[in-house]
Amino acid sequence: MRILVAMSGGVDSSVVAGLLKDEGHEVIGATLQLYDHGQATKTGSCCAGRDIMDARAVADRLGIPHYVIDAEERFRRSVIDRFAESYARGETPVPCVACNQGVKFSDLLGMARDLGCEAMATGHYVRRHAGAEGVEMHRPVDLDRDQSWFLFATTSAQLDFLRFPLGEMPDKEAVRAVAMKMGLPVASKPDSQDICFVPQGSYVDLVETLRPETLEAGDIVDATGRVLGRHDGIARYTIGQSKRLGDINTKSAGGVRQMVTRIDAPARRIVVGPRDASGRTEFRLRDMNWLVGNGQAGEARRTLRCGVQLRAREAVRQAWVMESDDGQAVVRLDEPAWPAPGQACVLYADTRVLGGGFIRLDAA
Ligand SMILES: Nc1ncnc2c1ncn2[C@@H]1O[C@H](COP(=O)(O)OP(=O)(O)OP(=O)(O)O)[C@@H](O)[C@H]1O
Structure with missing residues (x-):
């Protein structure tokens, strides 16, 4: 069948393209350009400029056509802006779900249909198989790489059209071994990082640029509103966290450990309470x-x-x-x-x- 492979330029989706080609399918590769590569100098991210070149090199090696799609504007609006807005509401966002639904499984999937493809494959670690009620989604064999949690919003109609060949792989070493055997230029490339559009662990800088108020200092209070200390921005906190509470926990040595129970975004306050009661x-x-x-x-x-x-x-x-x-x-x-x-x-x-x-x- 004709099948579109979403190629990030990483090992996983490159192997997917190779496996499907070996199975005799007519494979078309497509890479989304997700943000300005002038600013994206980091390595190991799924969408840096280098990755587009890598995807193209893999496609050349496999002898398949490869398209690059400019999804920058769409990605900025439906993923990055919403990520920052979510922090501004006092939430803890999951940008990968927004990206799957707002970009990969909408624009890219639409393109696959337009190209006359019967399916679209990605390098996500999740299994899909036919069950009594229709197509089911399952955790992958390699539970260390499980991405099912990030894919919960995939609709039945999307699931019908999607393929996840890596769901059956025992581990990443096996995937790399396949890449090596196929002679793919990305076989030894490091894994991508958690959030593709932020450099190692510094999502705070990005959020501060877009929604500066989320990094302004404010009070840490208990459930009655009594001020216990100060925080350095609500975007640094999530419910259940007990780090970054200053000396609140050390002060109460021998007392009850406190954790974040609520983020009051309009008042810029972090509310804490004793773990067991909250x-x-x-x-x-x-x-x-x-x-x-x-x-x-x-x-x-x-x-x-x-x-x-x-x-x-x-x-x-x-x-x-x-x-x-x-x-x-x-x-x-x-x-x-x-x-x-x-x-x-x-x-x-x-x-x-x-x-x-x-x-x-x-x-x-
Ligand atoms: N920029 C992109 N363009 C096209 N497809 C992409 C892009 N980024 C990710 N994908 C697709 O989504 C899948 C999951 O993305 P994720 O960021 O989790 O990458 P990954 O698990 O590290 O895989 P890979 O090794 O292929 O980068 C990828 O395997 C690929 O099929």
Whole structure:
């Protein structure tokens, strides 16, 4: 079949292109130019200028056509700006979900269809296979590389069209070995970093440029509003954090350890509370995407007993999840946890992704 491969210039998607070519498919490579390469001098990021050249070199080596698509404006609006705005609301954003939905699985997927492709493949580590109800999404074999949490918003229609050949790979070494065997020029290239558009760990600089108020100092208060100390910008904090609280925790040596329980963005305040008393068992999800049940009009709303994962690298917790109005859901955890608004809550049944949504802690 004719298949478009989303090529980042990294090892993973290069191997995907090679594997599909070897299987006899008509492979077309496409790389998104996601931001200004004049400013993007970092290495190891998925979208720096160097990576476009790498993707082209791999395509040449494989003898496949390769397109470069200017998605800079789209990426800036739907990923980078929203990332900063989310911090300004006191949230902890997940930009990779916005990128998958707002760029890769929209613009690029549309281009694949326009080119007459029957599928689009990426180097994401996730498995997709046919089940009784239709196509299912599962965690990959290599759980260390699991990207299913970042892909929860993939719709059933998108999933139908997508392919993730690396989901069955045992580990990254095996992927590199394939790259080596195929003679791909990127076989030894370092892995990309967590957030492609920020240099190593300094998302704060970017957020400060776009929304300076999120890095202004403010008060750290307890639940009653009593001032306990000062912070250096709400964008540096997330719910459940106990670092960066100054001497609040050392002062109370012998006392109860404090952690962030709420980020009050309008008042620029960080609210803290004792760990054991501040967890919550109930919260809401917005923008739900369901990959289970048909959800047609007239069907009963979904109520699931399942596992939920509240952060990218966190253990699964047991919960009830009840579908509610307007694409929302209510989560009721067995044990208290510290969900952060803006993060994803992904629903699992063993390895299968049942759906997910974004955490909201406000009452609405
Ligand atoms: N700039 C881009 N253009 C086209 N596709 C991309 C781009 N960046 C990422 N992708 C696609 O999304 C997948 C997952 O991206 P991610 O940033 O997680 O990269 P990765 O897991 O390090 O993979 P790789 O080794 O291919 O960079 C990639 O394997 C690729 O298929």
